[in-house]
Amino acid sequence: MTVKQLSVFVENRAGRLSNITRLLGDNGINIRAMSIADTKDFGILRLIVNDSEKAMQVLKDNSFAVTITNVLALRIADRPGGLADSMACLYKDNISVEYMYAAFISETSETAYLILRPDKTDEAVTALTEGGFKLVSDEELKSL
Amino acid sequence: MEEVRKYWDEAHECMSREEMKKLQGEKLVKQVRHVWDNVPYYRKKMEEAGVTPDDIKTVDDLCKLPFLSKADLREAYPYGLLGKPLSECVRIQSTSGTTGKRVVAFYTQADVDMWEDCVARAITAAGGNEDDVCQVAYGYGLFTGGAGLHGGSHKVGCLTLPMSSGNTERQIQFMQDLGATILCCTPSYAAYVGETLAEMGLTPDDIKLKAGIFGAEPWTEEMRQEIEKSLGIKAYDIYGLTELSGPGVAFECCEQKGMHVNEDHFIPEIINPETGEVLPDGTKGELVFTAIDKEAFPMIRYRTRDICVLSREKCSCGRTLVRMAKPMGRSDDMLIIKGVNVFPSQIESVLLKMSNATPNYQIVVDRVGTTDTFEILVEISDDMFSDTIKTFEELQKKISNDIKSVLGIRAKIKLVEPKSIPRSEGKAVRVIDKRKLV
Numbered sequence: 001m002t003v004k005q006l007s008v009f010v011e012n013r014a015g016r017l018s019n020i021t022r023l024l025g026d027n028g029i030n031i032r033a034m035s036i037a038d039t040k041d042f043g044i045l046r047l048i049v050n051d052s053e054k055a056m057q058v059l060k061d062n063s064f065a066v067t068i069t070n071v072l073a074l075r076i077a078d079r080p081g082g083l084a085d086s087m088a089c090l091y092k093d094n095i096s097v098e099y100m101y102a103a104f105i106s107e108t109s110e111t112a113y114l115i116l117r118p119d120k121t122d123e124a125v126t127a128l129t130e131g132g133f134k135l136v137s138d139e140e141l142k143s144l
Numbered sequence: 145m146e147e148v149r150k151y152w153d154e155a156h157e158c159m160s161r162e163e164m165k166k167l168q169g170e171k172l173v174k175q176v177r178h179v180w181d182n183v184p185y186y187r188k189k190m191e192e193a194g195v196t197p198d199d200i201k202t203v204d205d206l207c208k209l210p211f212l213s214k215a216d217l218r219e220a221y222p223y224g225l226l227g228k229p230l231s232e233c234v235r236i237q238s239t240s241g242t243t244g245k246r247v248v249a250f251y252t253q254a255d256v257d258m259w260e261d262c263v264a265r266a267i268t269a270a271g272g273n274e275d276d277v278c279q280v281a282y283g284y285g286l287f288t289g290g291a292g293l294h295g296g297s298h299k300v301g302c303l304t305l306p307m308s309s310g311n312t313e314r315q316i317q318f319m320q321d322l323g324a325t326i327l328c329c330t331p332s333y334a335a336y337v338g339e340t341l342a343e344m345g346l347t348p349d350d351i352k353l354k355a356g357i358f359g360a361e362p363w364t365e366e367m368r369q370e371i372e373k374s375l376g377i378k379a380y381d382i383y384g385l386t387e388l389s390g391p392g393v394a395f396e397c398c399e400q401k402g403m404h405v406n407e408d409h410f411i412p413e414i415i416n417p418e419t420g421e422v423l424p425d426g427t428k429g430e431l432v433f434t435a436i437d438k439e440a441f442p443m444i445r446y447r448t449r450d451i452c453v454l455s456r457e458k459c460s461c462g463r464t465l466v467r468m469a470k471p472m473g474r475s476d477d478m479l480i481i482k483g484v485n486v487f488p489s490q491i492e493s494v495l496l497k498m499s500n501a502t503p504n505y506q507i508v509v510d511r512v513g514t515t516d517t518f519e520i521l522v523e524i525s526d527d528m529f530s531d532t533i534k535t536f537e538e539l540q541k542k543i544s545n546d547i548k549s550v551l552g553i554r555a556k557i558k559l560v561e562p563k564s565i566p567r568s569e570g571k572a573v574r575v576i577d578k579r580k581l582v
């Protein structure tokens with residue numbers, strides 16, 4: 001139960017982010033979540049989109065270096081401690097999180113979505129599912 | 145079955161040392177007389193050096209003659225070094241480059257024939273014969289690459305595809321449709337053709353290429369391996385200068401251990417670039433050539449600026465022609481950064497050793513105050529791409545450390561997006577030296 005995340009290598013130059021988002025928008029690709037990890041010279045733009053295959057092709061055709069990584073999309077209760085509970089669930093099984101970020105999907109207030117990349121993907125899926133947490137699939141993500 | 149032809153001109157390519165020296169001596173005596181009589185510019189140089197044609201009796205007297213350099217070519221531009229009246233010349237070729245740096249060379253029909261014969265030797269050494277389809281993807285026009293390989297290919301009797309460079313997908317389509325077996329172009333373009341082949345979803349099995357003859361720019365052993373793998377061929381080096389004729393002054397045989405110099409036409413010497421003193425075989429120094437057959441543009445002791453080594457060790461291919469190592473770089477290309485001599489080829493060899501690193505890079509040198517800054521832009525590719533910053537930082541550090549150990553100085557490594565470094569399909573711009581603009 002993972003979702004496909006695109007990672008794009010982006011130089012720190014003016015206009016790069018606007019180029020990429022415009023390019024995806026013009027091709028009818030909807031961004032569901034994103035984050036940027038950056039250094040002084042370059043960054044990695046991480047994206048969850050409604051059509052990762054198409055987005056990958058569009059970016060490649062425009063000479064971006066891009067790769068697909070499987071990450072988890074976790075639904076948590078939007079209340080104090082909701083995130084802490086899921087982290088505790090992973091910690092208990094010795095799984096660490098390489099990075100995570102929030103997704104802007106839901107307009108209702110009961111739930112929030114988190115994108116996270118654990119060091120051990122399969123174990124994390126098991127731990128979270130058994131702990132009663134809800135993971136979202138690519139298909140579900142599209143319909144949200 | 146007819147035996148496959150191993151040499152184009154066995155008599156000369158496998159000549160004994162004594163016979164070769166005798167032949168070179170005879171030609172040299174004649175050539176010096178020709179230049180004395182017909183090229184006042186060089187005659188004046190000889191007079192200033194106190195040498196007359198009577199002083200030149202054998203090839204061992206070559207060292208008595210004055211050098212010609214790029215500066216002479218500039219000074220004598222355009223007709224000052226002509227050895228024949230223009231009415232006897234049939235061709236002009238030229239290097240690229242801005243006015244002043246551009247070389248314009250003249251050829252009589254005999255010069256063209258000799259040149260094409262040299263290239264025919266190279267094609268034959270690469271396994272080419274009249275059954276081959278030879279795709280010439282060097283630029284055509286004034287550049288000697290296209291004309292030279294085209295002429296040589298005709299001479300051998302290959303079916304010649306005069307593609308010129310560029311339009312890479314069409315190049316590959318022709319390769320597929322017409323079964324090209326030999327590709328001739330610059331090594332950077334060959335690497336690009338290899339990349340494009342993969343991008344088109346094709347493999348070396350989809351084309352019939354067996355050999356490539358690549359020259360006109362420096363390339364490394366690692367680059368050879370990349371090209372050989374990506375196109376499924378054996379890649380042969382070819383060397384030449386427009387000043388001397390063009391590609392074919394020296395060529396590689398199947399042993400791939402240095403290039404055999406066509407020394408029955410071009411006598412090579414290695415000199416100390418500072419003193420001009422002739423150095424023994426096996427010593428590193430500047431390569432100097434004397435063209436003993438050229439009529440229209442007869443270069444005597446022309447300093448190539450190429451730093452290289454000559455070897456007379458016996459070659460298993462059977463040729464006795466002296467071999468020159470791949471030039472370590474032109475002294476023109478050499479950068480002095482923070483007081484250290486840097487050849488772009490050294491940086492290239494470091495980058496190609498990085499697993500998955502692409503060879504596309506650019507060196508940027510600048511000066512802040514009195515200190516040189518040294519930066520290398522490296523294009524990242526999909527296969528070296530990872531999802532974490534950590535991996536990129538490790539890659540940066542590894543390149544930086546390797547550069548430090550090769551050059552002795554540290555460079556700032558900047559990773560850049562694919563295809564963001566301007567790349568011409570002919571020669572790549574590898575160096576931007578902003579210090580010269582001040």
Ligand SMILES: [Zn+2]
Binds near residue numbers: 399460
């Ligand atoms: Zn050989």
